[in-house]
Amino acid sequence: MTSLPLTAVQAGDRPTFQIDGHDVPFDDGQSILTAALAAGTFIPYLCFHPEFTAHGSCKLCTVKVNGRHQASCTTPAHAGDVVESNTAELNDERKTIVQFLFTEGNHFCPSCEASGSCTLQAVAYELGMTTPHFSPLFPDRPVDASHPDVLIDFNRCILCELCVRASAIVDRKSVFSLAGRGITKHLVVNAESGNLADTDLSVEDAAMGVCPVGAILRKRRGFKTPIGERKYDHHPIHEVAVTRQGGG
Amino acid sequence: MKLNLSAILARHHGDSARLVQILRDVQAVEGYVSPAVVTEIARGLGVPRGRVEGVVGFYSFIESEPRGRFRVLFSDNVTDEMAGGHELRARMLDAFRLELGEVSRDGLVSIGATSCTGLCDQGPAMLVNGRAIGRLTPARIGAISSLIRGGSPVEDWPDNLFTINSHVERRDALLSTPLEPGDAIDAAIARGAAATVEEVARSGLRGRGGAGYSTGAKWAACASASGPERYIVCNADEGEPGTFKDRELLAHHADLVIEGMTVAGFAVGASVGLIYLRAEYPFLVAPLLAVLEERRGRRLLGRDVCGAHGFDFDIELHVGAGAYVCGEESALIESLEGKRGVPRNRPPYPVTHGYKQKPTVVNNVETLAAAALVAKHGADFLRARGTAKSRGTKILSVSGDVARPGVYEYPFGVTVRQVLADAGATDTQAVQVGGPSGTLLAASELDRRIAFEDVPSAGAFMVFDGTRDMLAVVESFTRFFAHESCGFCTPCRVGTTICAQTMKRIVAGQGTRRDVKDLARVSQVMKATSHCGLGATAGNPALDALAKFRPSFDKRLRSLDVLPTFDLDEALAAGREATARDDAGSHLDQEET
Numbered sequence: 001m002t003s004l005p006l007t008a009v010q011a012g013d014r015p016t017f018q019i020d021g022h023d024v025p026f027d028d029g030q031s032i033l034t035a036a037l038a039a040g041t042f043i044p045y046l047c048f049h050p051e052f053t054a055h056g057s058c059k060l061c062t063v064k065v066n067g068r069h070q071a072s073c074t075t076p077a078h079a080g081d082v083v084e085s086n087t088a089e090l091n092d093e094r095k096t097i098v099q100f101l102f103t104e105g106n107h108f109c110p111s112c113e114a115s116g117s118c119t120l121q122a123v124a125y126e127l128g129m130t131t132p133h134f135s136p137l138f139p140d141r142p143v144d145a146s147h148p149d150v151l152i153d154f155n156r157c158i159l160c161e162l163c164v165r166a167s168a169i170v171d172r173k174s175v176f177s178l179a180g181r182g183i184t185k186h187l188v189v190n191a192e193s194g195n196l197a198d199t200d201l202s203v204e205d206a207a208m209g210v211c212p213v214g215a216i217l218r219k220r221r222g223f224k225t226p227i228g229e230r231k232y233d234h235h236p237i238h239e240v241a242v243t244r245q246g247g248g
Numbered sequence: 249m250k251l252n253l254s255a256i257l258a259r260h261h262g263d264s265a266r267l268v269q270i271l272r273d274v275q276a277v278e279g280y281v282s283p284a285v286v287t288e289i290a291r292g293l294g295v296p297r298g299r300v301e302g303v304v305g306f307y308s309f310i311e312s313e314p315r316g317r318f319r320v321l322f323s324d325n326v327t328d329e330m331a332g333g334h335e336l337r338a339r340m341l342d343a344f345r346l347e348l349g350e351v352s353r354d355g356l357v358s359i360g361a362t363s364c365t366g367l368c369d370q371g372p373a374m375l376v377n378g379r380a381i382g383r384l385t386p387a388r389i390g391a392i393s394s395l396i397r398g399g400s401p402v403e404d405w406p407d408n409l410f411t412i413n414s415h416v417e418r419r420d421a422l423l424s425t426p427l428e429p430g431d432a433i434d435a436a437i438a439r440g441a442a443a444t445v446e447e448v449a450r451s452g453l454r455g456r457g458g459a460g461y462s463t464g465a466k467w468a469a470c471a472s473a474s475g476p477e478r479y480i481v482c483n484a485d486e487g488e489p490g491t492f493k494d495r496e497l498l499a500h501h502a503d504l505v506i507e508g509m510t511v512a513g514f515a516v517g518a519s520v521g522l523i524y525l526r527a528e529y530p531f532l533v534a535p536l537l538a539v540l541e542e543r544r545g546r547r548l549l550g551r552d553v554c555g556a557h558g559f560d561f562d563i564e565l566h567v568g569a570g571a572y573v574c575g576e577e578s579a580l581i582e583s584l585e586g587k588r589g590v591p592r593n594r595p596p597y598p599v600t601h602g603y604k605q606k607p608t609v610v611n612n613v614e615t616l617a618a619a620a621l622v623a624k625h626g627a628d629f630l631r632a633r634g635t636a637k638s639r640g641t642k643i644l645s646v647s648g649d650v651a652r653p654g655v656y657e658y659p660f661g662v663t664v665r666q667v668l669a670d671a672g673a674t675d676t677q678a679v680q681v682g683g684p685s686g687t688l689l690a691a692s693e694l695d696r697r698i699a700f701e702d703v704p705s706a707g708a709f710m711v712f713d714g715t716r717d718m719l720a721v722v723e724s725f726t727r728f729f730a731h732e733s734c735g736f737c738t739p740c741r742v743g744t745t746i747c748a749q750t751m752k753r754i755v756a757g758q759g760t761r762r763d764v765k766d767l768a769r770v771s772q773v774m775k776a777t778s779h780c781g782l783g784a785t786a787g788n789p790a791l792d793a794l795a796k797f798r799p800s801f802d803k804r805l806r807s808l809d810v811l812p813t814f815d816l817d818e819a820l821a822a823g824r825e826a827t828a829r830d831d832a833g834s835h836l837d838q839e840e841t
Contacts, residue, residue: 054593055593056593056737056779057736057737057738057779058737058738059737059738059739059777059778059779060738062776062777069776069777071777071779074593076595093773093776093777096739096769096770096773097738097739097773097777100738100739100741100742100743100746101738101742103742103746104741104742133766134746134766134770135749137745158738159735159738159741168296174296174298174299175298176298177296177298177299177301177302178302178588179298179301179302179304179305179306180305180306180735181305181306181307181308181571181588181733181734181735182730182731182732182733182734182735182741182744182745183730183733183735183741183742183744183745184305184735185734185735185741188298188301188302189298190296190297190298191297192283192284192286192287192297
């Protein structure tokens with residue numbers, strides 16, 4: 001969670017706000033999160049994706065803006081804001097939120113195809129989570145293997161709605177939606193049978209590439225990238241995320 | 249009756265924004281919305297099927313599976329429970345040999361539970377096929393069971409079952425000042441739109457739904473937002489457990505409330521008003537529609553209202569479908585648009601981007617009633633009463649351990665002690681002000697005042713005497729929040745469930761010190777990081793109880809730091825039975841494991 005030094009992005013006349021004591025420049029309309037990432041400052045997140053409107057549901061990117069808790073992805077940056085992010089208090093709250101997600105779903109990293117490239121796992125490491133802490137809820141969520149090319153393991157879904165948004169906005173298919181409420185909220189596919197095979201999802205869809213965990217998987221590709229060569233195997237997420245997002 | 253879906257869709261102009269109303273209509277005919285009908289509705293509205301399925305699954309009163317021909321739902325508020333609701337429920341389940349939530353094999357009846365139905369002054373209460381029945385007793389349960397067995401439609405049941413009593417125990421300025429329909433509108437027109445907004449601002453009127461935002465500021469922001477189309481929404485989704493004062497206002501002062509909406513419409517330049525009525529109040533639908541119709545007849549609604557050329561304003565009634573979160577103004581707007589009632593990200597706020605993304609004022613029922621009187625009598629009507637930061641009066645819904653439950657109106661600043669004395673409370677142990685999301689007060693705090701600067705209240709005032717188990721009260725509240733969380737954000741979705749499970753363990757005597765620590769931790773994280781007020785306040789009952797009733801917790805805890813989540817000794821029961829043993833060696837003493 002260290003912040004990279006600000007260099008090239010420190011433009012002269014752009015307005016700035018402060019994160020943890022250093023200045024972050026921003027453009028009008030930018031959120032605290034996007035401005036921070038562009039400036040090389042990592043704030044953990046799960047449901048945010050630079051190509052979509054901020055969602056604000058995972059709450060992992062919560063920071064304190066002028067002393068008040070706010071989701072940094074949905075809070076517009078204002079000149080002179082004083083933002084706290086990398087503090088013991090906030091990281092502890094974020095760790096609890098990640099523990100909530102591990103408690104809610106069925107996440108067994110050692111047997112998961114996404115292990116090593118999973119954002120949930122990466123933020124858990126980042127925040128120093130060693131156990132889910134709370135009694136697991138062990139929900140009953142059958143796997144959908146009906147589609148010839150795609151497998152959905154609902155056990156791993158963290159309800160970030162990235163696939164929902166990608167399918168609706170980019171693919172214009174609305175293959176995925178959310179149903180239920182509260183702790184019974186769950187991902188559904190756009191078919192009366194409830195089976196993915198009866199939707200028009202194809203492996204080329206944008207919705208196939210946005211899942212931050214191992215819930216939506218392409219068949220016959222398992223472990224093509226060996227353990228040890230995966231996204232977060234050599235660099236923690238605070239380095240990977242700012243390198244990719246910030247273009248640094 | 250056979251389902252004629254195309255007629256229902258046509259009645260709602262094939263408008264997907266009417267989806268919740270469409271689903272209510274389908275359910276009224278079929279008793280549930282089947283997967284095949286979901287597909288047909290989606291096709292008819294031209295929306296993805298998943299969107300319809302998502303809405304069906306969001307609302308408690310829209311069923312996706314067949315329920316009994318008679319759908320019985322017992323109100324699960326703590327005041328219903330205190331009045332014997334759980335015993336009556338058990339009695340009825342027993343009579344039909346059913347488990348909670350189960351449908352009888354012949355499909356005749358299902359018996360379940362639902363969040364507070366707003367009859368706390370006359371509980372225990374239930375809904376049968378959506379119709380409210382209060383004052384349940386063993387005799388009434390017996391009569392209802394017989395009617396169900398006889399199979400006669402609910403519409404043919406004796407009227408006295410469905411009587412909703414009115415208990416107004418104390419009136420102050422708002423409930424005792426008569427207003428001739430049209431007078432406040434005339435006064436607003438005479439004063440002018442901008443001056444009306446200014447008058448409401450000067451009155452110090454603050455939102456009565458709990459948040460306490462300045463009504464004048466809200467109206468001013470909406471009036472100055474760009475675009476020609478604006479909306480006035482009356483928030484009658486009175487879902488906070490223990491609150492029923494809006495029920496009283498809408499039942500007996502509907503003209504005043506609608507007058508307030510019309511004044512607001514004139515002041516901000518809106519031509520459409522929407523009343524969002526909670527589904528638990530079906531008995532208010534016909535009377536409200538009648539009042540609206542009567543006002544149309546008197547030119548108090550429609551074109552050129554009160555003769556003011558160019559002031560067109562009419563009001564539509566929208567009925568909810570069982571979701572407490574829709575009391576949050578942006579969730580309410582989502583629901584009005586036929587979507588899942590998930591609170592929006594803010595900014596932008598409804599005053600600039602509300603219903604259909606147009607500038608919208610959402611005001612509570614009581615706020616609108618007060619605004620009507622301000623329009624008629626001027627800002628001093630409120631300024632003359634209450635406290636510096638809480639002008640005017642507050643209507644409280646008093647229930648629980650009091651001799652005279654009902655609606656009480658006081659100037660802001662009244663002490664809790666005064667309310668208790670007036671309502672005939674004795675041996676008061678605690679008062680939950682503002683409902684589960686509000687403040688739990690201990691007996692040492694009775695001199696505190698109902699006002700935004702001390703103890704704010706959306707209206708609930710539930711009283712618990714010395715015989716009540718406060719941990720069971722808190723458990724009931726945590727169960728409520730877990731049931732009503734919309735599930736959008738992680739902290740509330742998971743946190744409310746963890747809190748409910750933890751409180752259940754503690755009340756059952758299976759709690760540990762670690763559970764208490766977890767309860768505080770989870771409540772604090774929900775408070776800090778949740779998306780809306782539901783999650784932000786869901787931890788209040790536990791945090792208040794831990795601060796004020798800690799000995800009650802400690803008495804219940806096992807002395808261990810960690811306890812298995814199941815009863816070890818109980819788990820050996822089958823082994824003991826198989827081996828016919830019951831000696832000391834066949835038992836596990838958990839204190840020593």
